Amino acid sequence: MSDVTALLPDSAGRFEKAMAAGMSDELPVPYADIIDPYRTPPRFLPWLAAHHSVDLWFDDWSPDRKREMIAQCAGVSSLYPASPLGALKGTLQGLKRYLAFVDAEIVDRIAYPARFTFGRAALGRTPLGHRPFVAHYLVKVALKGPANRFQIGRASLGRQALTLIDTEPLRRVKTAMTIAKAAETQYTVTFAWRRGITFQDNLPIDAGHVFGGFIDRARLD
Structure with missing residues (x-):
């Protein structure tokens, strides 16, 4: 079952519903978009940079430059596919x-x-x-x-x-x-x-x- 919240009784509270949603097959979070450096919302860029150990970063960079840096460090760059920057x-x-x-x-x-x-x-x-x-x-x-x-x-x-x-x-x-x-x-x-x-x-x-x-x-x- 993709949504286990359907198994909860009517008396279930917010915590029980949140736990059930977390165990569902389809999470109510666009996780695939968030971890994609080219599609993640701008507010997630610093978090994604830290996740991929980006070590060259300036806050005044354009969003496109930040996305490309993350993509190259993650090895998913469209410019350099399968070539992580850190390995070079x-x-x-x-x-x-x-x-x-x-x-x-x-x-x-x-x-x-x-x-x-x-x-x-x-x-x-x-x-x-x-x-x-x-x-x-x-x-x-x-x-x-x-x-x-x-x-x-x-x-x-x-x-x-x-x-x-x-x-x-x-x-x-x-x-x-x-x-x-x-x-x-x-x-x-x-x-x-x-x-x-x-x-x-x-x-x-x-x-x-x-x-x-x-x-x-x-x-x-």
Whole structure:
């Protein structure tokens, strides 16, 4: 029988009816929807995140981003089916997926063990002065400057003139990278994904490239 409340006498109270409903085959709760990260009501998202041990989470994320994070940790993501995010910790694939949640991407990386090194000098791919046995990353993440930041030759009054660039995106990237790495590994990260134009770049001086301007970096060295 799907509803055992039919067996209760007319004198049954609220507690007895609730117990009977809990033992019924068909619960009066949309359990299948609640445990589905793509269909659960928004108020259940924090609970479902805790249930699946989500360790990267920001309250100001959009509901869609929160749902996708839960789905990836639960291994039911429509983007990465049968590939739980937690199982990829310590891998490059896992790091890329974690960084995508904080709107960042890897531009370049140097992972040890690398080519032969002698002291601080390195041959081939490893730049001078990089710490050995540490993975080095060049990460691209966008920052937003204040609306009325001070510029030479232009006056700016009011509180906005003293507003600094919001570095919260950098903090979130570092948090994501720390969560994504294996416990025994170390890394360094630089966010200088743009550099000044030099004569060695041999770029045409036009509307797109001017002296004193910047271009994207493609390598750490």
